[in-house]
Amino acid sequence: MHKISASVNRSDAYDKISGKAEYVSDIQYPDMLYMSFATASIQHGKILKINIPEIPDGFYIIDGKDFPGRNRATIVAQDWPFFAEDEVLYYGQPLLAVAGPDPAECGLLCSSITAEYEELPAVSVIEDAVDFFNDYSIVKGEPQKAFDSAAMIFENSYRTGIQEQAYMEPQGMIAEYKNGVLTVRGSMQCPFYIRNSLMNAFALDAEHVRVIQTETGGAFGGKEDFPSVLAGQAAAAAIKSGKTVKVILDRRFDMMHTPKRHPSLIDIRTAVDNSGKITAMDIDCKIDAGAYQSLSGVVLERAVFVCTGAYNIENISVRGRTMKTNHVPSGAFRGFGGPQSLFAAEMNMYFLAEQLELSPLDLKKRYLFKKNDHSVTSGIFRDDIKFDEMIRMIEDSSDYSNKWEKYNTASKKSKNNLMKGIGISFAAHGGAFTGNGEQELIKSLVKLSAEPSSTAPYNVRILVSNVEMGQGASLTLRKIVAETMKLPLERIIFNRPDTLEVPDSGPTVASRTIMIVGKLLQDAAADLSIKLQTAAAPLSGKPVTVEKRYVHPEEFKWDESTFTGDAYPGYSWSVNVVEVEIDPVTYETHVTGSWAVYDVGTAIDMKVLCGQMQGGTAQSLGYASIEKMQILNGKPGQASFTDYTIPTTLDFPDTFCQFIDNPYRYGPFGAKAAGELPNEGPAGAFAAAVSQAVGKIITEIPVTPEKLEVELG
């Protein structure tokens, strides 16, 4: 273990434990206004008329006309309106907002606003969707030839459901407009995304928009996209009223109106030759984008780039589409298209193992990626992939193969016996932005500043736009700088970003914070150490600073127009085992064991890393089992923690986490992507375990007791 991996207690723990930490809902300003939304009561239709009652003095109506730039949030695509214009595309879409000094009165006024519509046909689910936003195709090798000469062709379909991020802190923003400067504070992952969106919406230049992150109570992707919408809505009210405007969503509103994980429908045809070898796959991957495109195209890219999971298939043809439906736009959620594809890829291998009369692990082992293999996009895996070692470790900890044999020979469903099963899955996660996005789109810039201090010769301030949202970046980034400069950790300062102070080091997404930004900080810290040694009188009042901009390593090649080349600079890997017992009467599934082995390069802090893995695994197991959200009668059918259950302490056992040592050449101290990896594998392992237990392949998650009862009847 590298010495940087040794755990350090987090410096933000005490304020969070005692409640002194200040989230956006805790911030008060004098003479502040609050905001409520009047929302669409139909799923799809033309707006004929909005009836607004008399609004008392001091209250303001905010609508789509209050955006001098564009009434559209910039979330990759620029199509999601802050407020509906002539049509509504989903139930609950904001028509307008009321801002005023009394939040209850704002809510009452909104509920007295009605609209008249000409209703139009609506699409609720991916199966019924016809239109799409994006249509991508990739071909690797010669799939047509392989299918033409195949001895056997197998087909199956896989489905995944909506998943809600369920960050514990609901979304919130505070906006003010003073002296021509628009300032927005709130819970967020990407301050510069919001700044950019506000600049476009209000036709302001960068000097006149300031975005400040407040303590962020969990995000998981859910605060990547939607904060640009909420910030725009609050900002419009602040500009119109000339007052500070605060908007905090309550849980039901948050769950009804914010993006969730894309549901998916993935059809896979597999060609097998007469020796039983898989020669090709033809994959049709549809993800449900909802009413607006926003960032769905990018989610789809990741979904298709990893569509065979951790398996090397020689010939591939994949088509991906983002389907248009009438519900709240789908958005970013930890894994970002990966969990859908990997579930399908894993269960397809399980399906093929049954068809070919092999054990799932036997079949999977034959196709696991190795160094120098080619990815779906014909990129090259340039680093060691240590699945052999990882399999040995997980066999030791979980006893997978022995248990699999035992459960496989046990008799299936009987009224008296628990049904038992164990499943194994393999996962890949490409770190950082797709293709040349880091180089062409983000152009990450970091800054370090050595500043005078009363208690030490100097302290070093980290200036980046990446946020602490619970994942531990405020500790791990400081550890990287401290270790590089050989300084005690307490002399490295990390504050929540304010776009006025920090350079744009990119968004806090895509497992890029340590791998990309951390590496830039490591390089900047090395430069700063040299600069401080050679500076004559380094710190007589004026800080000594170093900046570092990202340069994509030359060995990686990418053609965005054909999706060919190295889709990601580095990959992280995992092996997951899940063991289950199923009650033969109630069909309740009980997870009795959960194990994982990860290759994330070097751990920057072992405890932070384990926390990420355990938390992500619980989210993935929830995704596979208890977290069910549907569109019912055109509306979200579950919009509270009462209806949409996320894991509690009683749902899953502790995940036994292990890590292998496989330092990554371009990562700080060898670290690579970690945060999203635990959301990629466990769902497939869970479904494999349930499949073995019930003797029938699971092709759709979540696997609720009700669903199992119907399937097994």
Add this chain to the structure above:
Amino acid sequence: MNNNFTLSFTLDGRPVSFNSSPDKRLLDLLREDAGITAVREGCGEGECGACSVFLDGMLVNSCCVPAVNVAGCNVTTIEGFSRTAAFKIISESYSEAGAVQCGFCTPGFIMASAALLQQNPEPTDDEIRTGLSGNLCRCTGYTMIIDAVRLAAGKLKPTDFSAPDGDDNL
């Protein structure tokens, strides 16, 4: 509202009076009138436990308690509880175990952990899981939170749950 009334109770050891109304939740009274924002609103319907307080020593979700119900009662929030020796031990255990990530649920978990450990100083793992099952955390998967309670268990004496001498009673 025309039905406003004065509500008196003991808050974190001190007698307090607030002007309140029949439809006010204890959570709002604590956050807005008493300014105790450490009591957090995560769901507003009793599912997540982020707003947990002690009401006459019982762990309750303050979002589900009408403020009027606490007239004459003893309400302890994380702010009052943080003056106890028990808080120090439990908070150190949370920090040491790595149980804190985004922190939004944490004060509620501290209150639930305290309620559990006060009744059952050395709980089994199953008892810890049951004792914390009314609180939701989305970051940790709970393992390190359970580790934290395990760490604190056995270190607490009954007197640790009172405010130190000279301080107001909780």
